[in-house]
Amino acid sequence: MKRSTWVAAGVASVAVVGLLAWAFAPRPVEVEVATATQAPFRTTIDEDGKTRVRDRYVVSAPLAGQLLRMGLREGDRVEAGAVVAQIVPTLSPMLDERTLRDLQARLGIAQAQVERVKARVEGARIGLEQARSEATRTEQLASQGFVSLTKLEVTRLSAEAAQKELEAATQERHVANHEVEQARNALAAVRSPQQSGRGFALRAPVAGRVLRVAQVSETVVPLGTPLLELGDTARQEIVAELLTTDALRVQPGAAVLVERWGGTGSLQGQVRLIEPAGFTKVSALGVEEQRVRVLIDITSPPAQWAALGDGYRVGVRVVTLSLDQAVQVPVSAVFPLPAGDGNGDVAFGVFRLDGGRARLTPVKIGARNGSHAWVQQGLPVGATVIVYPPTAVRDGLRVKPRAV
Incomplete structure (x- = not known):
């Protein structure tokens, strides 16, 4: 065999071996x-929540009598002090003395409530001063680079929450004074029914909207019968039921994102309170869960969420960790x-x-x-x-x- 033939055979063998090695070699x-x-990085706890009017006022009958037909309906707006219902006293002689004692007791309770609310207003005023001082110190430290922007935002939100707490306490003081006035008028109407005219005028304790009308038609009502509910829908909070294991990672003042509320974009919120007592709730899968209610204030401008009403479903994302x-x-x-x-x-x-x-x-x-x-x-x-x-x-x- 010629030398060229051997060379060609050797080249062919090497090529075949190379092709086999390439074919069976592991591929990446x-x-x-x-x-x-x-x-930026953050962790959140996602849960469904429900809106709730923060301050709900139930207007009840301060005396027994004939309730005249009311013209208010759900959604109507009323001003503070506006007449919402009229009651004509119709007292039985056998019940006069007992009713007088009841009305006198209600007047005493209303006066004690006024004193209690005064103390709350003073406490809220002191809390606001402390929150503002803390916010001022944090702003100075932030300008020098000693605290994070997250800490600065938390202190500012705390100052806003303290301001809202003072406003709520002041509003409660107005309501307490209104209750004293109503109790005095009811007592005067029972003592001198002939001077009450057409009827005793029941007035709204605050400005707001009618949430529910319990009695529409004219009827006889006993003392203390709920007639209607009032509330300011511009002052709402969100109630979220978190698992107790998740709630332990949430602190008052934590930032909250409100999503899936029906409008565009997300709303800003802040955790105001974690209720101290939990409760058992059965999930959709039939599993018993321990949950606790977390109350959230909406800090976005009210004009942005004016369409939200009482009892609306929303989605909340409670921020548990936030890093710049x-x-x-x-x-x-x-x-x-x-x-x-x-x-x-x-x-x-x-x-x-x-x-x-x-x-x-x-x-x-x-x-x-x-x-x-x-x-x-x-x-x-x-x-x-x-x-x-x-x-x-x-x-x-x-x-x-x-x-x-």
Whole structure:
């Protein structure tokens, strides 16, 4: 056989071996990748809530008598002091003495309520002064870079909440004075029914809208019968029922985003109170849950949510953690490490893309929300990580980003 034939056969053999090696060589695994970024980060507790008029006033009959037909209906606006109903006293002689004692007791209770509300007004005024002083100090520290902008926002919201508390206490004082006046007039009408004229005028304690009319037609009503409910729909709060385990992570003054309320954009809110007592509620799946009511004030301008009424359903997102800047990756890139692979409190890892290979990198996770995880240690900004890593991916495996 000629030498050229041997050379050709050898070249062909090498080519075949090369083709076989290339055909059976492991291919890089295609993966989806993302970049570690530094941006604002926050965690929230998402729950449904319901609006509620913060101050609801039930106007009841201050004396027994004949209630004249009322012309008010649900949704009507009334001014403070406007006549909402009229009652003609029709007292039985056997009940006169007892009714007098009842009305005298109601007058005493109303006068005691006035004194109690005065103390609340003074307490609210002191709280407002303290909140304003704290806000002033925080603004000075923020201008020098000693406190974060989040802390500054919380103190400002606390000052606004204290201002609203003072306004509510002042309004309650007006209502208490109105109750004293109504009790005195009712007592005078019983003592001298011949001087009461057509009837005893029942007046609105505050300006607002009629929420419910309990008695529409003319009828005889006993003492204390609820007649209608009044409330200012511009002063509303949101009641959200959180799991008690979630409520432990919420603090008064926490920021709240109000969504799915029917309007455009989100409304701003603030947690005012976490009720001290929880209750048992059965979920839609039949599971008993321990929940607690969280009261939220709407801090957005009232004109923005003027269409909201009493008892409307909304969605709330209570902010439990807010960072101005944080290194974060998609939460789908983070996975728990097997026992013994972590370093102390580092129990999570990511696959980092390095030179075409996947490198297992332990990281310390500070918190996670629905889309991103906050990486406290172990990963620099700009690093490329694998999201939704396939089961075939391991440390040192050749990978390549999947074309989008």
